[in-house]
Amino acid sequence: MPRNKVAWRRVVFVVLIIASLAVLTVSFRQTQSGPVHAIQRGTASLLAPMQTWGDRIAQPFQDGYHWLTTLWAAHKDAERLAGEVQVLQGKVIELQEQSEENERLKSLLDLKDKGTFPNGTGFVAARVIAKSPNKWQAWVEIDKGSADGLAVDMAVVGSTPVAGEALAGKGLVGKIVSVTAHSAQVQLITDSESSVYAKIQGSRAEGIVEGSVSGRVIMDYVDRDISVDPKLVVVTSGYGGGIYPPDIPIGIVVNVGEEDVNSYKAIEVQPFLDFRVLEEVMVLIVPGSDDTLGGVTTTTVPGGSTTTTWPAGLTTTTTVPASGTTTTTTPASSTTTTTEG
């Protein structure tokens, strides 16, 4: 290649560089109303229609591309949201459970605050962890035991989510019949072995509330000459050994039965609690229940046997051999023996 042509190229290159720098300098030094900017604006205005056409032509393609990317993003979002929905549904269920549990515990606290329990009564809240597997028995197992201060024959109250009148859903559950370090078995008032000394508010009639295999709760031993109307409230009387403090609501009278051959009325009681949905309970620790409770005397023999003497003449002997627990109750007129394990 001739040298003059190479030089020519270099000259053109340098000229173009200088021209660029000159245009750049002029462009910067001039005001917006200067000729260079005017030319730029004029040319840009010529290009503007083309840009508009370009925009119109490109718009459908851009929309299509945007639609595709959005569709893909939406697909990804849908997958992600489906996962989140599952997690949130789980949380909603969890929160709902917690909410219901809070309601029940609140109801228990309400029972504790408004209930007429003896002064100094302690309360131990417990969760139901098992229930009797058949209708022959009616008991629940709770997650608190002797390590928490619980002992046999402590009264248990509770609340269940049942709509109704003022005391509906709150009342007597039963009593502890067996206890281990971290659990206890609570005999429900619907158990056929259960008997609770009770009275009917409004009529002052007294009797014994007993459970049955059928699940019905009957208040027996009510004198026939005492008038009892349905809808009256049945509460504990506090008699019969002082297991149950007085005035704990049990249920309401739903039916009053009288038989000529029977000297007592048999009153059907509808418990306030729906034991099928019982989940939390509260154990009452009445002051002095360890040794002396309202005239009840407890004597512990070094061999492991505990003898309790009740005011009504009952004597309860509890032995804890290696194989299990044996409870023997000897009233004045009859003898009941319960053996476990």
Added chain:
Amino acid sequence: MGRSQLIMAAKVVALLVVAVLLQVIVVSHVSILGVTGDLFLILTVIVAVSRGSLEAAVFGFFAGLIADIAYFSPLGVRSLVYVLAGYLVGVFVARFAISKPWSVVLLSGVTSFLAQFMYGLFQYVMGPRGGFLTMIGTQMLPEMVLDALITAPLYVLFVRTGLLPVRHVEAAQFGGAEE
């Protein structure tokens, strides 16, 4: 100026017009990873490969002016960048006898990166200051790839149609083939 040179000049002017139309109508509306291709620079590279450094520098000068007008940036910035790019690519191609499509694609990508680097330096001095690494990651590298990808079909198209035929140059032993 002979007939063939006039035809070539007309081709270059036509190419410039086509470039403006394509850039304004199509390329500037196709955004990938947030960047759009720079057809003016790509064509400057293709002209440098096909015609040589002088033609590329001239083409780059006018293409830069039009680009500055179209993008409302200070006149002369892109002209300077494209003139340098076109001239240096032309010299490089002549020295190493580059004409294969993949080499052109690679060259276009590298040129795009260097041109943006220059333009970025100018912006850094005159205008808004962005993070260097950020601009490399979000602007320079994506546009480099995009420009390289656009170059491939365009170069093949121009060569096949004979609009810008491939020059047959031999690599210089010492110094450029052109110089």
